[in-house]
Amino acid sequence: MIFLSSPHQHGGNSIQLTMFSVIIALIPAAMVSVYLYGWLAVFLLTTCIGVSLLTEYLSLKWMGKKTDRVWDGSAGLTGLLLALVLPAAVPWWMVIFASVFAIVLGKQLYGGLGHNPFNPALAARVVLLISFPLQMTTWLVPMHMDASLDMYSFMTSLKFFFLGVDAVQQTWDAVTMASPLGYLKTELGQGVTVSEALQQYHYSTLHAFIGREAGSLGEGSALALLMGGIWLMARHTISWHIPLSYLATVAVMASLFNVINPDVYAPPMFHLLAGGLMLCAFFMATDPVSSPSSGIGKVVFGVGCGVLTWVIRTFGAYPEGAMFAVVLMNMATPLIDYYVRPRVYGRKRGRQS
């Protein structure tokens, strides 16, 4: 007899259910990306997800593990998330490289699902950013902004994706623009004030909120991400701790410094809606594997992410601070789990036996 311990009843939750909920929650964001970049977004999404699944399958096969793990949804989710943080202008080989990196070095080498110390999608994104800084900071003009731009038909998109900008008889200058964060960074460096810079950029908070600004595929629409995120929180797939503490910290830091010197420090709303913050707060930082387990640990994690995001965005060389912040806090996760523990019933807070 094999001894079986109580409980003899189960709630019915499963890994697959969790992963597919997150995927479903990301569908609005993916749809916005298609609205912004048309066929190009479709190519990127399918390539990322397809290559991720294929890599996962091959890794599992080569390591002699059960290959049905491919369908637990985690590889697909990694692929989807990776696609959503990539700029639309990246060439096909970079997409494949990133997907393979995310699955192999980000996850499978560490022993597969549940053991990766870093968020695989973000790890791949960081590697790409450091290795190919130019391509990773080139943002295409979204479809709705320039109707005359002949970029987003099926054939041109395909050509652009595989052969580059020359194949579609365009120049980089014509098809690209700066993202709000990058633009602000450059202008601030030249001594322009925040409000002037935003005005020049024709920045609109409403547009940023519903997602009409240039940026990575899925980062654009705060609205779509919020919808997905709140649905996940209502479903208990993710807890409120990380998103709330993360966003609140960024908002508090930004408002504080914005009050001190509004010419140099961007307003909180700008920070909240710009770049990958929403995506990171709801879908990257909440990756269960690489974030702390306890509620209070998650709050600490979120606050840490928030501070680092604001600091790197404001002072660092990379205007996109959110993903660095999350990867940096991923490193601290084991320590947070060790030192920040919930209060045990009948004991005082703190570590004692």
Added chain:
Amino acid sequence: MFEFWHKIQQSLSIGSVQSFTGGIVHRNQHKVTASHPIVACALPELFIHPIKQHIGDPCEPIVQVGERVLKGQTIAKPQGYLSVPVHASTSGTVTSIEEHTIPHPSGLGLISIYIKPDGLDEVDESLHPLPNYRSVDAVELRERVRQAGIAGLGGAVFPTFIKLVRDQKNPIETVILNGIECEPWLTCDHQLMIEKAHEIISGLDIILHAVDASKGIIAIEDNKLDAVKVIEKTLADMGLNESVEVRVLPTRYPQGGEKQLIQAVTGKEVPAGGLPLHIGILSTNVGTSKAVYDAVCLGEPLTERIITVSGDAVPKPANMSVRLGTSMHFLLKQCGVESFDGIKVLHGGPMMGELLSTDDVPVVKGSNGILAMTQRNIMRAHHEEEPCIRCGDCGDVCPAGLMPNLLAAHCKENQFERAEDYNLFDCIECGACSFVCPSHIPLVHYFRYGKGQVAQINREKEFAEASRVRSEKRDARLAKELAEKEEKRRIAKEKKEARAKALAEKEAAEQASSEVAAKPEEDT
């Protein structure tokens, strides 16, 4: 409105002040036997009474094989302080005293007293009823509760008399009656409250008197509103609604756990390593309260209890009044179970109950439910373990505030010191963590494994220490013996030498004297 607000609180997992931390809500309670009236179980052909049915020291049989015993007669007397006697459930003959499997996950046995009933059901009347309990001394009440063999009937079977103390340092202010019954399937306490409200409340009154407490609280979950009505009405009839309050709590598991109930009712926490007594609270199950009433007012020791017999493999589930010592096999047959193939028997509820390896096990004081489940249903909960995705759901539902995923990982890697550092021994094994785990990790099993290993390591350490002392004593003894021997040898040698010397001297003297003697001869 209240319900709606509560749902919001639960879905946002914000605990209100008056609630315990963590916990889960069972979507399907499976309370199929709710409002089934209590039926008496038939007399079986054999009773088996294990000599230990409570937490603490085992009893010692005081009857002989072949002896005739009466219902309620003490057949095993307590050994040590933390122990209560065992009584015969009916009149009959002791047929043997030997090991029998008891309801324990190990499937191991314990010395048990076998009684063959004679069908007469003659009662031993050595315990006098004390209907005027208010005039009885608290010490006598306590002794009575002990003699009646009462231990917590909620499942923990902690001897009840221990709790009934009047401590000057920690006076008990509040007595909480636990009518929560938060496990799915079980309904025995629910039905007991409906049918025996008067007895339960009288029992509470006895306990209040025994510990000189001023306030009683009967805690009931909001899925048993009919019981609340009955209890409230009875309280009003008995004129006790001043001192005793009915507290309706939202249904949540594991609210029936003593520590959790105290937190939910009073907002206080039992300090780690302490007892409810230390914060002036006594908590006991409604069944125990009824047993106290029986023991004091009727002079009946604990020989039967209410059990829910249910499960998806039971055709006629019921709440039954069962004599202790009845075989579970017999009980399930009474409820219409024909074939035991592909059926697993659970002793207790599905969340904390034990899976029994055989159904030939007697009902004991701690049996609050017997669930016969189809194997398929049971195995659905014991899905193959998948890697932990560290989602932290287990920590969110943990009523003890632990981090079950890390704890289990350390137990799995045999890092027990780390596990203890993560407060392994504060785990109450409620099973909420395993219930919500998306990876189907048997977390509670890992904790039990860890606790067992730690206990074993400590035992081994103690044994090694004792062995070292014995070995060192032996070495010292041997050294002493050796030294003594040396000493003796030395003394012997000295003596021998002395003797030799003396001899030599004597010889010399003799020689000398002979020489002296010879000299004159020479001279002559």
Added chain:
Amino acid sequence: MTEFGIILLSAVLVNNYVLTKFLGICPFLGVSGKLETAIGMSFAVMFVMTLASTASWIIQQLILIPFDIMYLQTVFFILIIAALVQFVEMVMHKTSPVLYQGLGIFLPLITTNCAVLGVAILNVQQDYSFFASVLYGFGAAVGFGLVLVLFSGLRERLEAAPIPEVFKGSPITLITAGMMALAFMGFAGLVKV
């Protein structure tokens, strides 16, 4: 004041000794297996590095420059730092057993590893004042300690992971260290030195 702050921040995060300067890799990989050890090691390194930058500054100013024997810099630094650490270890062993339990066993390990020597030499190269060099030494050590402790936390987690056989041990450790270095690139440009 701002200058000191910048020195500290730069030494801790931006120009982290381990992850951007690749100094002190051997204790970083060697003593990061357990969290407790890593913490002990971090404090020991903080202690030694601060001491080393102080001592090397004094030697530089009092002996090397006056006698014009700058080319013997390395030899002198090794001598003085090694001796100092040995001395401190012995004194600590006698006077404070508790502290010795925590730090003492690590002291001989790091007498003159590349990070310690590096801090002494870099100080001299950058021509810091006395306080600045002490602060720089301390900051570098804090950065080292921070990374070491973070890394040990990660490694403890890797211990339990079912890593493919060929990647167990050093390979996965180095991959993780590489990922950490990449993440620390995020701090680039934080301080313009």
Added chain:
Amino acid sequence: MELLYPVLIFSLLALVIGAGLAFTSRYFHVEGDPLADKVDALLPQTQCGQCGYPGCRPYADAVAADEVAVNHCVPGGERTMLAIADIMGVEPKAIEEEETAPVVAYIREDECIGCTLCIKACPVDCIIGAPKQYHTIITDHCTGCTLCLEPCPVDCIDMVETPELLEHWSWPVPGTKRAVKAEKRKAQHDGREEGLDV
């Protein structure tokens, strides 16, 4: 001449430092830490001698002095070996002998001739008896060292497995091979053919 100064300064400095260190090492000398005690505390104290030393303390002394490997304590098993390796800061080494179930000695009293030889051999003094009287073993104190087997002239001592006590029962690791193995052993012990599958 130009080379002389640096060499002189360096040598002087080295000399001063060397002298200082020598002085400190004498002045701040500390007795070696009681490593052997720590090792001894980890050993199971069976005094069985299976390690090749006449008891646990001598083995602990030898391990602390780095004379012998950490993997010679058979009764201690893997856990003890790992703990010792941790203290000594060496790589763990597998134990060659297989771990066996815990046993205690048992004297078949009707065969015992009362020679007291086993009493003398017992390292923990847990055999009671007098010359020409039956001897018996205090099972609670027996370490299962088997040292009493050899001196017995009539071979009346058996090593029996300690019975599984209800209070000492502990849960096996969930669903692993070890659990299955434990179950098989138990099934054999009970005379059952094969463990039931749940």
